[in-house]
Amino acid sequence: MAKRLISLTAVLMMLCTVPLVMGGSSADDSVPVPDALLVDFGNGHTEWKDIVSGNTIEAMLTNTLGSRVGFGDRAGERTVLSVDGVMEVTVGTGVNRQACHWRLYAWNTVEWEFLTTDVTERYSNGFLALGYYPNDTVIPVSNPDYRDVWTSYRGDSSSSGVSSSYGPKTVATPLEWTNTYAGAVDSSILYADGMIYHTVAGKYGAVGMDALARINCLDPVNQELLWSVTYSNSGNTEITTPVIVGNLIIVTSGNWHMYCFDRFTGEAIAELAPSGDDGDICKGSKLTTYIPRKTDSSVSSDRIHLEGGMTNTVYDSGALYFGTSDGLLRCFSIDREKGFKEVWTYKPDDEYRGCFYYHPPVVCNHGGTKYVMIGNYGGGLICADGLTGSKIWVQSVTDTNGNKVGQVSSITVCPGGKALVCYSGGEMSSAGGGIMLIDVTDGSILWKEDIRCGRPVVSGERFYSYVSALPEQKIRDSVTNQDVDLVSGYYSMWVSDGSMLWCRQTDALSIGGTTFCDGRVYSMDYSPGTEGANGGNVWCLDADTGNVVWKCRVSPYNGNAYSMVCPTVVDGKVLVGNDYGAIYVISETSGNERAKSGEIEYQSQGLAHPSWIAMIASVFVVLAVAVWAYRH
Numbered sequence: 212m213a214k215r216l217i218s219l220t221a222v223l224m225m226l227c228t229v230p231l232v233m234g235g236s237s238a239d240d241s242v243p244v245p246d247a248l249l250v251d252f253g254n255g256h257t258e259w260k261d262i263v264s265g266n267t268i269e270a271m272l273t274n275t276l277g278s279r280v281g282f283g284d285r286a287g288e289r290t291v292l293s294v295d296g297v298m299e300v301t302v303g304t305g306v307n308r309q310a311c312h313w314r315l316y317a318w319n320t321v322e323w324e325f326l327t328t329d330v331t332e333r334y335s336n337g338f339l340a341l342g343y344y345p346n347d348t349v350i351p352v353s354n355p356d357y358r359d360v361w362t363s364y365r366g367d368s369s370s371s372g373v374s375s376s377y378g379p380k381t382v383a384t385p386l387e388w389t390n391t392y393a394g395a396v397d398s399s400i401l402y403a404d405g406m407i408y409h410t411v412a413g414k415y416g417a418v419g420m421d422a423l424a425r426i427n428c429l430d431p432v433n434q435e436l437l438w439s440v441t442y443s444n445s446g447n448t449e450i451t452t453p454v455i456v457g458n459l460i461i462v463t464s465g466n467w468h469m470y471c472f473d474r475f476t477g478e479a480i481a482e483l484a485p486s487g488d489d490g491d492i493c494k495g496s497k498l499t500t501y502i503p504r505k506t507d508s509s510v511s512s513d514r515i516h517l518e519g520g521m522t523n524t525v526y527d528s529g530a531l532y533f534g535t536s537d538g539l540l541r542c543f544s545i546d547r548e549k550g551f552k553e554v555w556t557y558k559p560d561d562e563y564r565g566c567f568y569y570h571p572p573v574v575c576n577h578g579g580t581k582y583v584m585i586g587n588y589g590g591g592l593i594c595a596d597g598l599t600g601s602k603i604w605v606q607s608v609t610d611t612n613g614n615k616v617g618q619v620s621s622i623t624v625c626p627g628g629k630a631l632v633c634y635s636g637g638e639m640s641s642a643g644g645g646i647m648l649i650d651v652t653d654g655s656i657l658w659k660e661d662i663r664c665g666r667p668v669v670s671g672e673r674f675y676s677y678v679s680a681l682p683e684q685k686i687r688d689s690v691t692n693q694d695v696d697l698v699s700g701y702y703s704m705w706v707s708d709g710s711m712l713w714c715r716q717t718d719a720l721s722i723g724g725t726t727f728c729d730g731r732v733y734s735m736d737y738s739p740g741t742e743g744a745n746g747g748n749v750w751c752l753d754a755d756t757g758n759v760v761w762k763c764r765v766s767p768y769n770g771n772a773y774s775m776v777c778p779t780v781v782d783g784k785v786l787v788g789n790d791y792g793a794i795y796v797i798s799e800t801s802g803n804e805r806a807k808s809g810e811i812e813y814q815s816q817g818l819a820h821p822s823w824i825a826m827i828a829s830v831f832v833v834l835a836v837a838v839w840a841y842r843h
Contacts, residue, residue, distance in 0.1 A: 244355070246336055248275050250294060251351040253311065253343035254527040254574065255367025257375070259358055262339070268315065269330035272341070282330060285312070290328045297343060297576070302530045302542065302598050303554035309345050309544045311529035316340040316350060323350040345529030348547060349457040352403045359782040361402040364452035365666075365724065368527035368574040369624040372668035374728035378751065378780040382763040383801035387784070388434050389767065389793055393421040396788030397450040400779045401460075407431055407786060408460060408474065409794055412449035424449040426462050426472065431784070431796050438477035442470050442492060450775065451523045451569050454531070456545060463521035463533060466491075467503060471545060481550030483543065499551040504537040509561040509589075513538075516566045516588050523571035527581075527597065530554055532574065534567030534585050540595055542583075555600030557593075563605040565589020570621060575651050577628035582651050584630065586619020592632060594654060604654040608634050610645055611661050620644065621666040621724070623674065625706050628652060631674060633664050646676075648706065660709050662686065662697065666724025666777065668732070669706060675732045675754065677721040678702050678714075686711050701725075701734065701752055713757035719745040724777035730754050733780050735787050739772035740764050749778060749787055749797060765795045 246262040248271075263274035269289065272280050281293040291313040292298055299312035315330075316323040318338035325347035326339070340351045353360045359376040366372060394411040401408040407429040413422040423441040430437050443449060448465035455461075460474040469483035470492060482493035483501060490498040504510075510517060517536045524533040531543045531551075540557040558564070565587035572585035574597055581597030586608070594603045608616045616634040623631040628651050635644030646667070647659035662684065667676035677700070684697035687710040700716035719736040726733040732752045740747025747768055751760040765772075765787065772791035779786040785797040 247338055247355065248272075249338070249340040249342075249351055249353055249358075250276070251340055251342040251344075251353060252294075252297060253529065254369075254525075255362050257351070257353045257358075257360065259353075264336070265334060267330065268327070268332050268334045268339075271334045271339075272330065285328070288329050289331050291315075291330060291341065294341065294343075300528050300581070300598055302528055302544075304599065305554070307544060307552040307554050309529045309554055311343060311345045314342050314344055314347060316342055318355055323354060325350070343528070344457075345544070346546070349529075352455055352457065354404070357403070357405045357782075359402070360455075361400075361779045361781045362455040363401070363525055364399050364454070364523040364571050365726075365777055368525040368532070370523075370525070370571055370573050370622070371624065372666070372724060372726045372777060373670060374726060374780045376781040377729045377783055378731060378733065378785055379783055379797065379799045380760075381799055382761050382797055383799050384763075385802040386763075386765065386795055387798045387800045387802050388431055388796040389765075389802075390429060390434075390436070391767070391791070391793040392427075393417065394424070394792050395790040396792060396794055397775050397790065398452040398788070399777050400786035400788060400794060401453060401455055402779060402781045402784075402786065403455050403474070405430075405432065405782070406437065406474075407794065407796075408453060408455070409788060410449055410451070410453060410462060411792065413444070414792075424464065426453065426460070426470075426477070428474065428477065429794070440472060440477045440479070440492075443468065448519065451521065454524045454526050456526050456531075459545065459547065461524060461526075461531065461545060463524050465518070465520040467520040467535065469521060469524070469533075469543075469551065471551070480547055481545070483551040493550075497550050499553075501541075501553060501556075503535060504539060504558075507537065507561075507564075509564040510536070510538045510566055513566045513588060516568045519566065519568045522567050522569050522585070525571050525574060527574040530597075532572045532583055532597070534570075534572060534587070536566045536568065538564040538566060538587060538589070540567075540572060540583065540585055540593060540600075542597075542600060557595045557600045557602065559591060559593050559602070559605055563587075563589070563591035563593065563607060565591050565618075568618075570619070573622045573624055573630070575624045575628070575630065577651055580652075584622050584651065586622060586632065586634070588618045590616045590618065590634070592619050592622075592649075592654065594651070603652075606654050608632070608647075610634070611659055616644065623667050623669055624651075625669050625674070626671075629657065629706070631664075631667055631669065631706070633666065635663065646709065648709070658709055660686075662709070664702075665722050667704075668725045668727040670727045670754065672706055673703050673712060673754075674706055675701065675703050675725050675727060675752075677725065677734060679720060701732065701750070701757065703732075703754065703757060715752055715757040715759065717745075717750075719748065721750075723775050726778045726780050727754065728780040731760060733778040733785060735765075735774050735776060735778055735789075737773055737775070739770055739774075739789070739791070740766065740768040741770045741772075747772065749785060749795075751785075763797055765789070765793070765797070767791065767793065 265271035283292040317326040424443040471481040479492040522534040645661035664676040685694040689710040703712040738746030774789035
């Protein structure tokens with residue numbers, strides 16, 4: 212009897228191991244993934260490189276990055292001093308100054324952990340990250356499991372609109388996933404760890420919960436809302452895009468508040484609020500206050516946008532840069548334990564001061580100087596030193612006839628210390644405006660055309676933009692070297708002189724801006740799908756020819772489904788939103804492939820499935836062993 216019990220126990224124990232054997236990797240999964248190095252510049256720019264090994268971390272970095280990486284001594288320790296010329300800096304000069312330098316992190320199969328700054332330590336194997344951050348607790352967002360990220364408005368601190376990922380070659384319909392809300396989705400969509408983040412403005416005219424703005428975290432694989440937090444009662448004015456910093460997500464609001472949440476749980480971490488405010492979500496040590504200057508004469512009567520609160524925020528060199536509607540450019544640090552701390556604030560001279568609405572500052576590193584540029588609704592273009600907050604240059608922007616413009620609507624950094632600046636009469640569209648190329652070192656104008664462009668994206672020597680044409684306007688064709696009629700549509704233009712390479716004509720207005728990814732240009736119509744051919748579409752164009760690769764109408768929609776959103780192109784998906792209150796996930800996967808519940812059903816192959824074959828064979832082996840054990 213004892214033998215039989217022992218044999219039965221052996222059978223059960225061996226049977227219990229069968230699922231573990233069958234749960235192993237498939238033939239494709241068994242191919243080892245090469246160890247890789249993440250280079251994270253701490254501003255939205257990331258790069259992955261296959262590791263070329265070495266005995267020490269320094270040897271490995273040298274073998275992998277070559278002359279791009281520089282080493283030296285810091286506080287008696289051999290360390291990384293620079294990558295691609297990006298060296299240690301200190302932002303600010305006061306008690307809240309923020310030092311930022313290169314740190315090494317190791318992947319523990321779940322998250323990055325700070326490893327060392329000492330490059331003489333031995334390197335054996337595994338994934339490493341070289342991150343440019345102010346302290347050890349801020350960890351890179353990109354990781355070996357989810358390498359593609361989109362962490363701020365138009366992707367990075369320079370608002371480049373360039374994605375290093377890939378988009379869908381074709382579009383499946385129905386769309387992979389649509390999620391709708393009460394309110395409007397006017398922020399760009401962020402993406403990290405395979406999760407989607409976006410804000411929703413409160414529904415116009417609503418009361419109660421529907422009137423509150425909120426930040427949402429979505430799981431696009433299981434098609435479910437992971438968490439949602441309300442944070443503002445500012446109605447339908449929430450149009451700014453959050454920014455992801457490590458495991459935190461920072462949200463700016465039309466109520467002049469800035470909120471910090473844990474991006475995995477939605478837990479409130481810190482809050483920045485105007486002086487005299489008790490705070491919406493945080494109290495005590497987690498609440499920091501600052502002084503708005505709404506009553507200053509230079510901005511107090513400047514349009515309704517004085518009530519716009521804060522602009523989009525960018526993160527660079529360990530600091531948050533943003534503008535406020537009182538016409539001030541501000542720099543703060545953020546820390547999970549210390550919350551928000553003011554590093555510096557720059558107040559332009561009254562002549563150049565105006566309300567900053569939602570257009571973000573852009574950061575440009577050139578010739579050893581960190582330039583921070585931002586435009587306002589007074590027609591002013593401001594450039595300050597990103598480290599000290601001191602003025603570098605300012606100017607009042609005028610059109611080609613010398614008339615002061617209503618607003619500077621966007622700034623796009625170009626190679627070689629240059630920037631494209633779009634301006635308009637003051638509307639959110641580019642009506643009555645133009646574009647110019649400037650030198651970032653002094654603001655001097657290299658060329659200017661009164662061609663109404665909307666938030667261009669630069670790749671190499673060309674830029675891409677939607678152009679809204681006026682009658683009898685001309686543009687130089689770079690192929691024929693002749694002036695041709697300017698028509699409304701998408702253009703490829705040369706940065707050097709603003710001449711065109713190609714045009715894809717359409718009367719469907721676009722104001723959200725263009726995104727460049729893997730040789731293609733993406734944009735979304737401003738008008739809703741109810742406008743027929745003139746609205747509701749997301750465009751994908753070949754960057755070299757202007758040919759339409761695909762065009763997709765987002766659905767569902769209604770007559771109010773206007774879109775201000777620049778497409779996020781990442782991980783084979785295009786993510787957009789609109790005033791219908793929806794986010795749309797566009798990919799090569801049809802929405803029909805998944806149930807509404809988001810549960811992915813297992814499709815059985817019956818007894819022919821390899822797992823069943825493996826189980827049957829294992830059972831026979833186990834039984835044979837049991838019979839032998841019983842008889843002996």
